Amino acid sequence: MKFVEKSLIISNSLVNEFCYRMVISSPKIAKAANPGQFLEIGCGDYNYPLLKRPISILNIEEDLIEIIYYVIGKGTNMLSKKEPGDLIEIVGPLGNGYSVKDCExxxxxxxxxxxxxxxxxxxxxxxxxxxxxxxxxxxxxxxxxxxxxxxxxxxxxxxxxxxxxxxxxxxxxxxxxxxxxxxxxxxxxxxxxxxxxxxxxxxxxxxxxxxxxxxxxxMESVMACGIGVCNGCVIKVKENDRVIYKRVCTEGPVFEGAKVVW
Ligand SMILES: Cc1cc2nc3c(=O)[nH]c(=O)nc-3n(C[C@H](O)[C@H](O)[C@H](O)COP(=O)(O)OP(=O)(O)OC[C@H]3O[C@@H](n4cnc5c(N)ncnc54)[C@H](O)[C@@H]3O)c2cc1C
Ligand code: FES
Missing domain, CATH: 3.40.50.80 (Nucleotide-binding domain of ferredoxin-NADP reductase (FNR) module)
Known part of the structure; x- marks a missing residue:
């Protein structure tokens, strides 16, 4: 199940010259998330930029979610200016995470x-x-x-x-x-x-x-909606001897390597 949450920024600090580490309080998403799933983060103000940005979950402690993000373009640049106490809108947890295998x-x-x-x-x-x-x-x-x-x-x-x-x-x-x-x-x-x-x-x-x-x-893909609507994030995968398209945001982002058309 996924949620849309107005989430409180607890901290947002530089990790190195390229990226930031952010802690966000987002109780519903934190409770539901699994490793490998991701968030769609509203980076700006008043719906600008319109599209949320996909960012992976680094870790979860109780209600708190941690992320690390590189400052790339306008979305992540605006996110880097946010301060503790600011609210951001997050959709998540999204996609399918890793499946833990019975291995040594x-x-x-x-x-x-x-x-x-x-x-x-x-x-x-x-x-x-x-x-x-x-x-x-x-x-x-x-x-x-x-x-x-x-x-x-x-x-x-x-x-x-x-x-x-x-x-x-x-x-x-x-x-x-x-x-x-x-x-x-x-x-x-x-x-x-x-x-x-x-x-x-x-x-x-x-x-x-x-x-x-x-x-x-x-798998990586450039995403627009992040919730399976636009088909902008598809990759080719093998299924029953055929090559078909699957959406990274909903059927992924985690795929078995043997199924991916590399
Ligand atoms: C499932 C997933 C998880 C990700 N996790 C992380 C993470 O944990 N940390 C991190 O630093 N980055 C992560 N990224 C990449 C991150 O989403 C992009 O760097 C970010 O969207 C760039 O947005 P921007 O507005 O700063 O750049 P812009 O170039 O202004 O973005 C323009 C558009 O392109 C999309 N876009 C641009 N680059 C990427 C990219 N590499 N992947 C997907 N969409 C892109 C944006 O969503 C936006 O719609 C992840 C991407 C995906 C798909
Ligand atoms: S990003 Fe729109 S369907 Fe995946």
């Missing part, structure tokens, strides 16, 4: 702004008393790795990769996923969020391992 190992992969939903998912797995959680984060540079501190507080194995080698292994996040897979042979589920080329590469790497039973990917 759980590998959570976040590339760039794909890291935040992995915090929410790791917390859910830990609450379910699931161990053997490996979190693999990748980005271009050390400064662009998001949510590292959130994971340091959790009982998970954290592995980092940066393209310039400024922290963790030099290279792509898929390189560290490969190492985790080489060292852990039990039944494994992979959960991912990040840029499409990263997830395509991740899917191709992981499908070579017979013990990987599921590779879930939260």
């Amino acid at each position: 190992n759980h590998i959570l992969v976040g590339g760039g702004y794909g890291a935040p939903p992995m915090v929410f998912l790791a917390n859910k797995l830990l609450r379910m008393n699931i161990n053997n959680i490996f979190v693999c984060l990748g980005s271009k540079t050390k400064d662009m790795i998001l949510c590292k501190e959130d994971f340091l507080d959790l009982d998970v194995s954290l592995c980092l990769a940066t393209e310039d080698g400024s922290v963790g292994k030099k290279g792509f996040v898929t390189d560290i996923v490969k190492t985790v897979l080489d060292n852990n042979k039990g039944k494994t589920a992979v959960y991912s969020c990040g840029p499409t080329p990263m997830m395509e590469n991740l899917y191709k790497v992981c499908r070579e391992y017979e013990n990987v039973l599921s590779i879930q990917c939260a």
Whole structure:
């Protein structure tokens, strides 16, 4: 079930030169949300800009929802100017989140702004008393790795990769996923969020391992309505030997990698 809530901003602070972290009080949405689902956020004032912006949920504590957002264009720019005490309209939780698989190992992969939903998912797995959680984060540079501190507080194995080698292994996040897979042979589920080329590469790497039973990917798409009406967010997926279109906002954003037409 989804809700439209006027939500109170508790904090809105710079994380690094590119993005902000916001805490919002939104009791109904917080109670209903699952990892991998997203929010449509009204960023401006008096219905300008008209379209809400899709942002993933970083974590939930009681009534409070946390998000991290990059300042990209007019919507996120207006959001960055909001202050504690301001109200914003949020629709959520939207889409389908990750489905937790009955596996020995759980590998959570976040590339760039794909890291935040992995915090929410790791917390859910830990609450379910699931161990053997490996979190693999990748980005271009050390400064662009998001949510590292959130994971340091959790009982998970954290592995980092940066393209310039400024922290963790030099290279792509898929390189560290490969190492985790080489060292852990039990039944494994992979959960991912990040840029499409990263997830395509991740899917191709992981499908070579017979013990990987599921590779879930939260797909990117430019969205207008966010609620299944405009068909602006469709991607191609395989179903019963046919290629069909599915809406990322309603049938996704999480899809099995094996179903996506990459
Ligand atoms: C399911 C989902 C979850 C997301 N989660 C996050 C997150 O947690 N943190 C974060 O920083 N960003 C996230 N994004 C991307 C974020 O929605 C865009 O950066 C944002 O909409 C840009 O809006 P703008 O007004 O600042 O930019 P503008 O360029 O002015 O936006 C113009 C239009 O394009 C759409 N748009 C532009 N870029 C994107 C994009 N990359 N993806 C989807 N729509 C886009 C906007 O919704 C808007 O309708 C997510 C996108 C999706 C689809
Ligand atoms: S954004 Fe309108 S149908 Fe998905």
